[in-house]
Amino acid sequence: MSQAVVKVSTLVSYLKSKIDQDNYLQRILVSGEISNFVHHRSGHWYFTLKDEASRLSCVMFSSSASRSKYYPKDGDKVILQANTSVFESSGQLQLYVTGIKLDGIGDLHIQFELLKKKLFEEGYFDENHKLEIPKYPMRIGLITGKNTAAREDVVSTLARRWPIADLVEINTLVQGEAASAQIIQAIGKMEKEEVDVLLLVRGGGSIEDLWAFNDEALAKCIYHCTIPIITGVGHEIDTTIVDYVSDLRAPTPTGACEIATPDQEDVKQNLALLKQALIKQCRSDVEFERAQVNRFKNMTWFISPGTLVDQRKMKLDYISNRLQIVSYSSQKKRIELEQVSQNFKSLVSKKLHQVGLEVQTKAQFINQNVMQRFDRENKKLGSMIHLLDAYSPLNVLKRGYSITSNSKGICTSVKQVQVGDELTVRLTDGELITKVNRKESRHGN
């Protein structure tokens, strides 16, 4: 065995600390039957709680026992409120009881269940009928017993949590036969007081003690009450009819006050948060808009509005330049004009030249023609002269012939001549003037 050996006290101490630290084992409710009940002279109660299978030893110290309305006896079936721990001296597991009450169904329990069933069936517990509890009540009604711990709990809780609210208090009996009637009356007064919320509280007790809160009339009064009512009757384990019919049930009077009120610190914090949210949200909204405005402010148009004109200026310059085309127009016209002018001048001089040539040609032709004509006529005349010369009758004279003529003409016969006649004899180079001396006729002729 290599394991460490511990002392029993160490083990017990360890066990005790384990159990004490377990929250599930603290303030638990346990049911069972009492046996071996001892009321010690110190005021502490010692007993055993058992059921069919198990048993546990219990102690209820005098501080708790003295407050208990119930006095236990062996054989009673009870419900305990207790913390679990180990009693070190005996090493025994023990319940340290803080509250005790009778369990089991007695007469009152039967009545309670019947009334609960009846009211439930009649709709008095209907959730839809329950009024809403105001979040920030400024006028809180409190109905409770005078000088009770429950009242003190409520008042101190209110002072701590929500001192702003006005407390309207009506003290009533909270136990006994007259209690429920007083409470009904108090609720009526509270309605007149116009409180925002009404607390109906009472400390813990036996079912008999709390019986006033199981009253049918009170339940109906609470049901019809126009003010939201929070009940805090008894401790956690105690449930009464008013708890079912009220608008909200708290486990304790303190709990009722806590439900009815906000914690002022929470509210202050909440308020601060809301304020921060307000400022933040508003700032971011304004900042967003500021960005928008700055965007506009920084737009080209507003910083250098000249850009609005630039485009138009360029257009104007462009068109103004294009207007200068007008000089091109005159240039073109000038070119056209010069072309026409040159054209017609050259046409005229061409014409003059052409006509001059024609005249010259004609003049030349006339000259030539006329010259040729002369030539021709000259030649013709020349040939005539030649022919005339060739056929000239005077040619025979060269050969020695002569022509004799008298005054009557050429003499071809002697008969034409008389002696004594004067005759002209023509020779090739002149004439002889002769006189006929005699005549001789030739025979044969």
Add this chain to the structure above:
Amino acid sequence: MATKKTFEQSMERLNIIVDLLEKNEQPLDETIKLFEEGLGLVQECDKQLKGFEKKIDELASKKVEE
């Protein structure tokens, strides 16, 4: 204005205002108005909360009388 409202109405209104501002759907003018109103409500509520000390004294005395 806010003084006539109950604390609860003021708080409710404040929450609505913060919601509206968070949604940010209202025009800027409205935002400013809401902001102003909200801040007024905060101050009003704050004032009420701070006024409790005086009141607790009154309460204490009242209790004694009963």
Add this chain to the structure above:
Amino acid sequence: MATKKTFEQSMERLNIIVDLLEKNEQPLDETIKLFEEGLGLVQECDKQLKGFEKKIDELASKKVEE
């Protein structure tokens, strides 16, 4: 004129004006008018916003004083 507009109306109009100026299709006279109006609105919005900013600062700082 612009003073009677809410901030949002002014901003909306500014958007329209800036769009128109960007397109630059309106006649010159119109451009001048738009520019003038736009400038006025920018100033107006700026003024309003500054007012708001101041107011927020004042209101927010008021908390500290109290």
Add this chain to the structure above:
Amino acid sequence: MATKKTFEQSMERLNIIVDLLEKNEQPLDETIKLFEEGLGLVQECDKQLKGFEKKIDELASKKVEE
């Protein structure tokens, strides 16, 4: 005449004139008249633009002063 025209009308007329001059189909007298008119319109437009710029500068400087 031209002073009663808006900038855009003048520019439109200028475009027509330039087109006519480019086509160069009108008689010479007409060309001169068109050129003269065009020149007048250019001066008019220039004047308007300068006026616009001046006005804008005034408005912008006014803005700065505020």
Add this chain to the structure above:
Amino acid sequence: MATKKTFEQSMERLNIIVDLLEKNEQPLDETIKLFEEGLGLVQECDKQLKGFEKKIDELASKKVEE
């Protein structure tokens, strides 16, 4: 006579003259007359063009001065 004609009318007449001269059907006297007329028209057109150019220069320089 020619002075009352527009540049274009003169040019038209000049073109007709050139056409006539090209057809070469008219007598020489007529040719001379056409030449004389044509020359007159050319001078007239030249004068008009010079006037036109001068006027354009004047108008253009006037623009610059302003």
Add this chain to the structure above:
Amino acid sequence: MATKKTFEQSMERLNIIVDLLEKNEQPLDETIKLFEEGLGLVQECDKQLKGFEKKIDELASKKVEE
């Protein structure tokens, strides 16, 4: 006589003369007469042409002077 003729009439006459001379059918006297007439016409035409040329030169140079 020929001076009263237009250039074209002279030319026409000259053509007739040339034709007549070409046919060569007229008596010599006639030829001489035609020759004489033709020569006269040539001189006349020549004179006219010279006159025209001179006139054209004058007109053309006149243009330059202007």
Add this chain to the structure above:
Amino acid sequence: MATKKTFEQSMERLNIIVDLLEKNEQPLDETIKLFEEGLGLVQECDKQLKGFEKKIDELASKKVEE
């Protein structure tokens, strides 16, 4: 008698005379008369031709002088 004849008439007569002389059928005195007439015609024609030539020269030279 012959002077009154044209050059052509003279030449024709000369032809007839030459023909007659060639045939030589007429009596001598007739022949001589014909011959003498022919001589006369020749002189006449020659004279005429010379006259014409002179005239042509004159006209031609006249043209040159001018």
